[in-house]
Amino acid sequence: MLDKLLFLAQKPALWQRSCEPFWDDEHISKGMLEAHLNPDWDAASRRHSYIDCSVKWLASIIPEGSKILDLGCGPGLYTKRFSDAGYDVTGMDYSRRSIAYAKEHDTKAKYIYQNYLEMDYAEEFDAITLIYCDYAALIPDERKTLLSKIHLALKPNGLFIFDVFTEKTFYGKKDRTSWSYHENGGFWSDKPHLCLEAEYYFENNTVKVDKTIVITENDLREYLIWDTVYTKQTLLDEVAPFGFQIHGIYDDACGSPFTGAADTLCLVLRKG
Ligand SMILES: C[S@@+](CC[C@H](N)C(=O)[O-])C[C@H]1O[C@@H](n2cnc3c(N)ncnc32)[C@H](O)[C@@H]1O
Incomplete structure (x- = not known):
């Protein structure tokens, strides 16, 4: 698990895709629907x-x-x-x-x-x-x-x-990382989980990826969400x-x- 975590913790290559479903995930889509409404x-x-x-x-x-x-x-x-x-x-x-x-x-x-x-x-x-x-x-x-x-x-x-x-949206923005612990579950998982979050900028701040690693007791998931301005x-x-x-x-x-x-x-x- 640690090897996988250290591998995932790196800055992704430009346009790298993650394999986890996001919009259609059984748990995430619940929080997403609440947000839509x-x-x-x-x-x-x-x-x-x-x-x-x-x-x-x-x-x-x-x-x-x-x-x-x-x-x-x-x-x-x-x-x-x-x-x-x-x-x-x-x-x-x-x-x-x-x-x-x-x-x-x-x-x-x-x-x-x-x-x-x-x-x-x-x-x-x-x-x-x-x-x-x-x-x-x-x-x-x-x-x-x-x-x-x-x-x-x-x-x-x-x-x-x-x-x-x-482009105005990303002016002056810099790469950053943060983490948070969700004892009672939260947006990314209904189980207790640790979230490692990062935003990375590419191509003169015209492309950003939001990277989230969700760590539960038995599982490790990576989500990459790209945005171009x-x-x-x-x-x-x-x-x-x-x-x-x-x-x-x-x-x-x-x-x-x-x-x-x-x-x-x-x-x-x-x-x-
Ligand atoms: C940010 S939400 C916006 C929803 C809607 N346009 C609105 O403004 O209320 C993005 C929506 O696009 C859907 N979506 C993202 N990629 C898609 C794809 N490749 N095919 C179909 N739907 C997709 C997601 O499931 C989500 O409902």
Whole structure:
């Protein structure tokens, strides 16, 4: 166990993936669902007043009656609002717990338990959304796969709307480590556990990984969660090869005009 721990305690290589399920873990997904449903907390989902504002703006740019696919829909906070507004909605997520909650609370939308990197649609949707900066949690090859699949899944002139954090978010941040003991269990495990946590920065502070090692009496698990931050130009350069036209660029997913000073950036792309 000590050998494994010493091996895991090192800074990971850029874009290294861990094997443990995170969003779909039986225990972690319980705490995650609670976080999604907390109306005042920007955690798994944004606070619900923001979601109301976001859906209002999205509804102003997505034509009435459109067929919408929401990727990483979680428990359906956006999709339920879209289906109540009369859209034909599909939500996709690979947390079983979130999809079960969404189905139970919204009988109008269709909910699919699936990894969106493996979706397979052709000219099916008028609009695809990926909200709360999930795009940037993917590693570069996954982002390319997803952009190609989204382009294929959209009808001609269809919209892809997504947000990311900007470089401002990581300015001045440095690698750091910490640990904590959870005698009665906690977010990562229902058993007593020790958490070794680290954040490491790469590529001139434009890429971060949050690394957590969870140690219980009989087990050792490693979680790596990546995040990439963008400027308007780095994001436009990244999407350029995929055949979209730029339909709009905003400071956030509520449609605030672009200033370049915000800590998020929201891009609306149109399939040409
Ligand atoms: C930060 S949460 C945001 C949820 C939702 N968009 C919201 O803002 O309320 C990310 C969601 O994406 C889902 N997710 C992450 N990677 C995914 C993938 N490859 N395929 C499907 N769902 C994924 C997670 O299960 C989680 O529900």
